[in-house]
Amino acid sequence: MPRVALLAAALLGHGAPPGPIDFGPVQLGHAARHVVRVHALEVAASGAGFSAALTRGGVLVVFEPYERGEVATGTLTLQLRSGRVRIHLHGHGVDTVPPRVSVDTPTSAAAGRQLTIHFAATDNDLVRICTLAVRGRVIGRLAWPASTFRWLVPTGLAKRVRVTVVAIDRAGNRASATSRAFSIR
Numbered sequence: 001m002p003r004v005a006l007l008a009a010a011l012l013g014h015g016a017p018p019g020p021i022d023f024g025p026v027q028l029g030h031a032a033r034h035v036v037r038v039h040a041l042e043v044a045a046s047g048a049g050f051s052a053a054l055t056r057g058g059v060l061v062v063f064e065p066y067e068r069g070e071v072a073t074g075t076l077t078l079q080l081r082s083g084r085v086r087i088h089l090h091g092h093g094v095d096t097v098p099p100r101v102s103v104d105t106p107t108s109a110a111a112g113r114q115l116t117i118h119f120a121a122t123d124n125d126l127v128r129i130c131t132l133a134v135r136g137r138v139i140g141r142l143a144w145p146a147s148t149f150r151w152l153v154p155t156g157l158a159k160r161v162r163v164t165v166v167a168i169d170r171a172g173n174r175a176s177a178t179s180r181a182f183s184i185r
Contacts, residue, residue, distance in 0.1 A: 021076065023063040023091030029124035031064040032091065040078040047074015050089050065093025068125055068171050095171035099123040101130075103165045105179040111155040118148050119177070121167035131166045139163075157184045 023032040037058040045052035049072045051062045061076055074089040103119040121127045127144035132151075135158070140149045144167075160183050166176040 020088040020090060021061060023089070025094040026063055026065050026091055027097065027124070028065055028068055028093050028095045029097070031062050034061045034063075035059065036061060036076070036078070036087070038078060038080070040080055042079035044077045045074060045089065046077070047089055048072050049091070049093075050074040050076070052076055061089065063089070063091040065091065068093050068095040095125045095169065095173065097124045098173040098175040099127050099167040099169050101165050101167045101175050101177040103163055103177045103179045105163055105182050108183040108185055109153045111153050111157065111184055113153060115151050115153050116148055117151055117163055117179075119165045120147055121165070123167070123169040123173075126170050127167050128170050129168050131168075133164045133166070134161050153184060159183055 021034050023034065026032045035055070035058050040054060040059050043052045043054055043059050045061060048070070049064050049066055053060050059076070059078065063072065065072060070093045072089075072091050076087040076089055078085045078087070099121050100123070101119065101121050103117065105117055106115070109115040117132065119130065119132070121130050121144060130142050130144065130146060131138055132140040132142070132149055139151050142149060160181045162181050163179040164176055166174055168174045
């Protein structure tokens with residue numbers, strides 16, 4: 001019997017490994033898992049973001065993308081009693097999660113004086129930029145990782161205002177937070 005036929009027969013008795021494993025799009029900060037139902041003596045995974053481990057149910061293969069848009073390829077190598085089997089691995093990272101944003105201001109500010117605005121923007125990938133606005137007018141644009149902004153409060157504003165912070169991540173996802181109203185004196 002040819003070696004390929006012997007290997008195929010041995011695999012059928014222990015669960016045949018699949019063809020290529022395509023994890024498809026996987027959210028950054030998350031992992032995709034796939035179990036190969038085969039009795040392996042040893043396993044190894046190569047390729048950025050791929051790992052493998054022996055389990056009771058077979059071989060657990062995990063893909064955790066590192067970068068948005070990353071197209072990762074790798075190889076799962078199974079050592080079986082009947083020989084070595086290689087399975088192609090594929091997946092790519094996506095980012096559809098908007099940043100988380102918060103903003104804090106004092107209860108009052110004086111016109112013509114500096115006001116320090118504290119804000120935070122976090123993301124599963126990276127925040128690219130934060131825009132601060134009062135009454136729809138942009139007062140500042142800051143590259144991340146900024147978390148404070150000093151604003152010269154202009155005269156002639158309404159008695160109570162709010163600051164809105166819009167954060168945009170590298171994938172273009174956006175989120176915003178608006179401060180509580182504070183008085184201008």
